[in-house]
Amino acid sequence: MESRIDRIKKHLHSQSYKLTPQREATVRVLLENEEDHLSAEDVYLLVKEKSPEIGLATVYRTLELLAELKIVDKINFGDGVSRFDLRQEGAAHFHHHLVCIECGAVDEIQDDLLGDVEKVVENDWNFKIKDHRLTFHGICYRCQKQEDSEQQEQAANHS
Amino acid sequence: MESRIDRIKKHLHSQSYKLTPQREATVRVLLENEEDHLSAEDVYLLVKEKSPEIGLATVYRTLELLAELKIVDKINFGDGVSRFDLRQEGAAHFHHHLVCIECGAVDEIQDDLLGDVEKVVENDWNFKIKDHRLTFHGICYRCQKQEDSEQQEQAANHS
DNA sequence: TCAGTTTTTGTAATCATTATTAAATGATAA
DNA sequence: TTATCATTTAATAATGATTACAAAAACTGA
Numbered sequence: 148m149e150s151r152i153d154r155i156k157k158h159l160h161s162q163s164y165k166l167t168p169q170r171e172a173t174v175r176v177l178l179e180n181e182e183d184h185l186s187a188e189d190v191y192l193l194v195k196e197k198s199p200e201i202g203l204a205t206v207y208r209t210l211e212l213l214a215e216l217k218i219v220d221k222i223n224f225g226d227g228v229s230r231f232d233l234r235q236e237g238a239a240h241f242h243h244h245l246v247c248i249e250c251g252a253v254d255e256i257q258d259d260l261l262g263d264v265e266k267v268v269e270n271d272w273n274f275k276i277k278d279h280r281l282t283f284h285g286i287c288y289r290c291q292k293q294e295d296s297e298q299q300e301q302a303a304n305h306s
Numbered sequence: 307m308e309s310r311i312d313r314i315k316k317h318l319h320s321q322s323y324k325l326t327p328q329r330e331a332t333v334r335v336l337l338e339n340e341e342d343h344l345s346a347e348d349v350y351l352l353v354k355e356k357s358p359e360i361g362l363a364t365v366y367r368t369l370e371l372l373a374e375l376k377i378v379d380k381i382n383f384g385d386g387v388s389r390f391d392l393r394q395e396g397a398a399h400f401h402h403h404l405v406c407i408e409c410g411a412v413d414e415i416q417d418d419l420l421g422d423v424e425k426v427v428e429n430d431w432n433f434k435i436k437d438h439r440l441t442f443h444g445i446c447y448r449c450q451k452q453e454d455s456e457q458q459e460q461a462a463n464h465s
Numbered sequence: 466t467c468a469g470t471t472t473t474t475g476t477a478a479t480c481a482t483t484a485t486t487a488a489a490t491g492a493t494a495a
Numbered sequence: 496t497t498a499t500c501a502t503t504t505a506a507t508a509a510t511g512a513t514t515a516c517a518a519a520a521a522c523t524g525a
Contacts, residue, residue, distance in 0.1 A: 167472065187513080202474045207513065223382045227482075228512070245433050254433075260426060264419045265442075272415065273447040274404050280441045283424075288432040324491085326503065346481080361505040366482065386513080387481070
């Protein structure tokens with residue numbers, strides 16, 4: 148049974164890149180922290196725990212390489228740092244994000260919600276889509292719950 | 307007839323901010339360069355042409371203020387700089403972008419393409435949407451044309 | 466083994482953005 | 496009008512993320 152890291156290794160080899168120990172350590176951190184939207188610095192610190200000799204520049208270079216090969220996607224939520232997400236294996240498209248403006252949580256939507264929209268863009272705007280970024284900013288279900296219960300509390304105090 | 311800048315002035319006043327000469331100069335640059343996706347530095351240089359005494363920090367502060375009031379939207383195409391777009395007057399939503407990976411051109415789509423998608427997100431993910439960012443990366447119609455004619459040229463050479 | 470290429474490290478440099486501080490401006494009320 | 500207080504600005508220093516660089520290390524293939 149071929150593991151995910153094996154397939155990434157092959158992917159690198161197919162472009163005549165090697166999976167060096169440093170690159171492997173970086174990829175492993177990404178695999179172990181999916182859905183966490185790590186910044187380069189985050190990745191660096193996590194990699195350092197197991198491979199203390201790694202350099203920050205190497206992590207940056209590796210992430211850049213992985214992004215180039217579409218193994219990870221680089222995203223930016225407007226907070227001044229780039230974040231790196233593993234792309235789902237075989238996924239034709241990049242997943243979407245829900246950023247909570249209350250608590251800062253970032254949730255992912257793996258479903259492809261843009262099929263119809265992309266058809267419209269390709270046809271009506273004559274634009275050949277290669278990739279996309281879709282992020283919603285709003286209130287996550289957790290914070291909504293909290294707000295509800297706070298309102299109830301207030302109502303109770305007034306009664 | 308009330309002008310757009312008058313309405314922006316009112317908008318600022320309603321939040322007890324003033325439209326200082328520096329702020330007005332900045333807004334005017336944005337109005338005169340709609341669809342240009344200017345970076346803070348771009349705005350600074352343009353403002354400086356007419357108001358050489360303005361400081362860079364002032365431009366940054368003004369853009370931040372305008373973003374807070376939803377007069378402009380701050381976007382990031384992943385190239386390390388934030389860009390600032392005037393929001394269409396009365397527009398409930400922020401327009402979408404088409405970024406060409408060949409020539410770097412950025413086109414805008416003012417139509418709201420996400421109505422249905424947003425319903426799905428609100429219902430299925432129980433997320434209260436306040437704003438969104440949608441960007442497509444691909445090949446613009448101009449570069450597609452160019453590629454077509456290049457191919458024809460090649461075909462001609464081989465005949 | 467040797468020569469050549471790739472990769473890494475550690476650090477310096479860069480670049481966008483933010484913080485700071487003193488001066489300027491503007492509004493307010495006596 | 497003038498003293499006072501808050502807001503805004505300019506100039507520049509500081510910060511923080513990212514990139515560039517140069518020397519060392521690791522690998523590759525003959």
